[in-house]
Amino acid sequence: MVNIGFFCHSNFTILLVGLALICPLSQADVLKFQDEAVATQQLxxxxxxxxxxxxxxxxxxxxxxxxxxxxxxxxxxxxxxxxxxxxxxxxxxxxxxxxxxxxxxxxxxxxxxxxxxxxxxxxxxxxxxxxxxxxxxxNQLGLCLAYRFDNPLPEKIRDREQEITLARPLGYRPIPFPANTVLVPTHSPAHALDLVIEGRVDTTTVLCQLNGIDARERHLTMTPLQILYPPLHVSYxxxxxxxxxxxxxxxxxxxxxxxxxxxxxxxxxxxxxxxxxx
Known part of the structure; x- marks a missing residue:
């Protein structure tokens, strides 16, 4: 004799149609079988x-x-x-x-x-x-302004009548910049840095704090750039x-x-x- 009770409690979802004919399943049972089937597959x-x-x-x-x-x-x-x-x-x-x-x-x-x-x-x-x-x-990061050693950026920031050109990659979110800042779009952070090093813009933003620790990328120490602390902006x-x-x-x-x-x-x-x- 076939044990109907066994089939009613089986986890084999492939038998759901046949089971419905033998012992009708509630909606909750069907959802349970579906959830168990999904759980067996790695997401x-x-x-x-x-x-x-x-x-x-x-x-x-x-x-x-x-x-x-x-x-x-x-x-x-x-x-x-x-x-x-x-x-x-x-x-x-x-x-x-x-x-x-x-x-x-x-x-x-x-x-x-x-x-x-x-x-x-x-x-x-x-x-x-x-x-x-x-x-x-x-993670958490702090962004500082990077500028050429011969660029009087701190003075330009204090003198709000002087325009500050700041290179920043396309698509990056806006952050609070000095009021006299003019943004220059670039293709990448590396491109932005190149413009600063070449003297074509005043500054760009660079990582200067990481998860609460002051830090900078090694390649920045090999460029004629200074970093203006404290961070201009901290984000998560x-x-x-x-x-x-x-x-x-x-x-x-x-x-x-x-x-x-x-x-x-x-x-x-x-x-x-x-x-x-x-």
């Missing part, structure tokens, strides 16, 4: 990031993902993804395209600073004021996910946000400032 998180080197976060240029030393942020994400049991799929694109793909649900996640105009298509760890909660940031980077990903995988997303600050290796971020000799 893939499609992470999009800039295709230009941005140390210490991302190393290398172009669409190729470096097999070794891909960047401190990539290593950080890989460890956390492994810890929560998901697969990290890396995709390198121009930054504005990453933002567009997240908005279109073609990418699942990226790392970015909080901006009110991104809130309608991103999901990020929120505090009580509905803004980003810095306790769950993946968050793992932002698409609305679709969050809707389908809310629990996993919350786990990622919880684990990221716990697994932050500040020393590794500092080591990347010596790239490629790390």
């Amino acid at each position: 893939i998180l499609r992470f999009c990031y800039e295709d230009k080197q941005l140390l210490p976060y991302y190393a290398g240029n172009g669409a190729i993902i470096p097999a070794d030393a891909p960047g401190a942020t990539i290593e950080h994400l890989q460890k956390v993804a492994n810890n929560v049991g998901i697969t990290l799929e890396l995709v390198r694109q121009p930054w504005l395209r990453c933002l567009q793909q997240l908005e279109n649900n073609e990418a699942d996640a990226l790392v970015a600073a909080y901006e009110a105009d991104r809130a309608h298509f991103t999901v990020f760890p929120q505090g009580t004021n509905n803004e980003a909660d810095s306790r769950y940031a993946i 980077g968050y793992l932002m996910v698409s609305q679709q990903f969050y809707r389908h995988h809310r629990q996993i997303t919350e786990q990622l946000w919880q684990e990221l600050p716990k697994m932050l290796d500040k020393a590794r971020y500092i080591q990347y400032l010596k790239y490629p000799d790390i």
Whole structure:
């Protein structure tokens, strides 16, 4: 005799149609079987990031993902993804395209600073004021102005009647600049630095503080540039996910946000400032 009770409690979703004829299943049972089936497949998180080197976060240029030393942020994400049991799929694109793909649900996640105009298509760890909660940031950075040793930038800043030209890559979020600043768009941070070194613009922004530690990229010490402290702006980077990903995988997303600050290796971020000799 066939044991009907066995079939009614089986987890084999392939038999759902046959089971419905033998012992009708409730909607809750069907959803449970579906959830169990999804759980057996390892989730893939499609992470999009800039295709230009941005140390210490991302190393290398172009669409190729470096097999070794891909960047401190990539290593950080890989460890956390492994810890929560998901697969990290890396995709390198121009930054504005990453933002567009997240908005279109073609990418699942990226790392970015909080901006009110991104809130309608991103999901990020929120505090009580509905803004980003810095306790769950993946990293913190400070930006300073870099200028040629023979450029009287501090005096120009104090004298608001003098115009300050500042090179900054296209697509980068606006930050509070001196009132007399004129922005000059560039293709990359390296291009912006070149314009400063050549004396074609007054200044650009560079990383000068990392996770609370004053630091600078090694190559800056080999240029005729000075850095103006304290940081002009301090910001936090968050793992932002698409609305679709969050809707389908809310629990996993919350786990990622919880684990990221716990697994932050500040020393590794500092080591990347010596790239490629790390």
